[in-house]
Amino acid sequence: MFLxxxxxxxxxxxxxxxxxxxxxxxxxxSIPGVDDLTPGVFTLHVQYSQGISPSIINDHITxxxxxYSVPTQVPSRIFRMPLAFDDGVCRAAIKRYENTIRHQAxxxxxxxxxxKFLAELNGxxxxxxxxxxxxxxxxxxxxxxxxxxxxxxxxxxxxLFGSKYNLSRSFTPRGxxxxxxxxxxxxxxxxxxxxxxxxxxxxxxxxxxxxxCSGRDGLIDLGAGxxxxxxxxxSVLDLTEYESWLAKNKLDIESRKAHQARAIxxxxxxxxxxRPYLQPNSDSGKDNPQLxxxxxxxxxxxxxxxxxxxxxxxxxxxxxxx
Numbered sequence: 011m012f013l014x015x016x017x018x019x020x021x022x023x024x025x026x027x028x029x030x031x032x033x034x035x036x037x038x039x040s041i042p043g044v045d046d047l048t049p050g051v052f053t054l055h056v057q058y059s060q061g062i063s064p065s066i067i068n069d070h071i072t073x074x075x076x077x078y079s080v081p082t083q084v085p086s087r088i089f090r091m092p093l094a095f096d097d098g099v100c101r102a103a104i105k106r107y108e109n110t111i112r113h114q115a116x117x118x119x120x121x122x123x124x125x126k127f128l129a130e131l132n133g134x135x136x137x138x139x140x141x142x143x144x145x146x147x148x149x150x151x152x153x154x155x156x157x158x159x160x161x162x163x164x165x166x167x168x169x170l171f172g173s174k175y176n177l178s179r180s181f182t183p184r185g186x187x188x189x190x191x192x193x194x195x196x197x198x199x200x201x202x203x204x205x206x207x208x209x210x211x212x213x214x215x216x217x218x219x220x221x222x223c224s225g226r227d228g229l230i231d232l233g234a235g236x237x238x239x240x241x242x243x244x245s246v247l248d249l250t251e252y253e254s255w256l257a258k259n260k261l262d263i264e265s266r267k268a269h270q271a272r273a274i275x276x277x278x279x280x281x282x283x284x285r286p287y288l289q290p291n292s293d294s295g296k297d298n299p300q301l302x303x304x305x306x307x308x309x310x311x312x313x314x315x316x317x318x319x320x321x322x323x324x325x326x327x328x329x330x331x332x
Contacts, residue, residue: 011055011058011064012053012055013032013053013054013056014052015028015029015053016052021051021166021169023147023164023249024080026049026051026052026147026149027080027247027249029050029052029054032074032075033047033049034078035074036074039077041074043058043059043070044059048150050150051149051162081249082248082249083247083249084247086228086229086244086246087243087244088145088228088229089230089240089241089242090231090241090242091212091232091240092212092233092239092240093141093142094209094211095138095208095209095233096208097210099183100210103179104118106179106321110180111177116279116282116283137170137208138208140163140168141187141208141232141233142232142233144165144232145164146162146194146229146230146231146232147161147164147228147229148160148161148228148229148230149162157214157215158198158199159195159214160194161193161194163192164229164252166256166267167262167263167266169191169192170191172189172191173191174190174204175206177287178202178203178204179203180202181200181202182201182203182207183197183200183210184197184199184200184213185210185211185213185214186203186207187207187209187210187211188204188205188206189208190204190206198213199215211232229245229247
């Protein structure tokens, strides 16, 4: 069952405080029949015991919501983490994607140029500036894969317009930092993925960071830690203070949004980003002329399992021993 605490028109920290309060109260006085709660951006996934009717669970949830008040302050932690922007491991993953899945896309072959375009689109000199300046509020774990934090900049001026990969990557290195529109994700392990890769940070499961959504929201500051260390600081999220700050900076925030909207409307490949990708017929080899049946000599061998070849460790004329 999904509970909605808002809508998809934009991020609202008050919604996250409501989700926090719901989960915090459940940890103290568990809702009968509810086995697990998984928070999202503005939704809460409720897993309840088999055999209980939805109407009974709805009654339990209704009583639960009336049993607490939403706080204006919640305990938090700040994770100051290093960032290697546009590092070689991420570039290798992008090259692998280009060789095996899709070799033509707006973000290929020069991903750096696409990231530069996104920066200009959002009124920034570089995306690196945004990553180093922004504080990202963690909204939940498991965004792209198990244990990967999904985070959103608390300053609306740091929220990008961007595109995910289409088709998705089959491989993303652990510790990679990805940007998918306004959201940031740190990949907790080697996994598939679709966010635009912008660099790598420390492996989060090795530094206790995987617990940042365990009962309290956390903030991630990238580029603020030493190359070897992750600094963790106790803090407090103050909703009243944050909403007051938003009101004080309203004009500048709206100006940035207006610039972004104008830039998006005149983007040279915005239509291509929005259009569904139609994959060429891979059997003919026409999607990659270097791999066509008419151009590659030798004997074709049927593989025992499906897959894509992204690296060849032998050269023509080599003898391969079993």
